[in-house]
Amino acid sequence: PELRAYALRALGDRPELGLLPPARELARHLVDPDPRVRVEAAVALRSGPAEETPPALVAAAADGDPRLAHAAQQALRRRNAVATCLDAVRSGTLANGLAALRALSEMRTSTAVQG
DSSP, X not given: OTHHHXXXXXXXXXXXXXXXXXXXXXXXXXXXXXXXXXXXXXHHTTSSOGGGOOTHHHXXXXXXXXXXXXXXXXXXXXXXXXXXXXXXXXXXXXXXXHHHHHHHHTOOSHHHHHO
């Protein structure tokens, strides 16, 4: 079980190798019982197309674990996941909406600003 975090870290550190599983597979690890696995899953989700951003990443950004919340916020920003964040603001829980707004505030695109 301890190796899961290391494996996710290794995959997330080298996305250019093309070994990352699809985002929906990585998102499964955002709810893992091990906090390190959850954080490494969020870190691994930093790369990839914005349109494939799993909504679970927004929920992770609203998590009570500050390390996970920070890693998920960074992933949302790096993916430029404007659509996923706007969906969370419009139809998610209050906590998810606030986490999505925090991520949107760091995205410097006209789509994010105009929302």
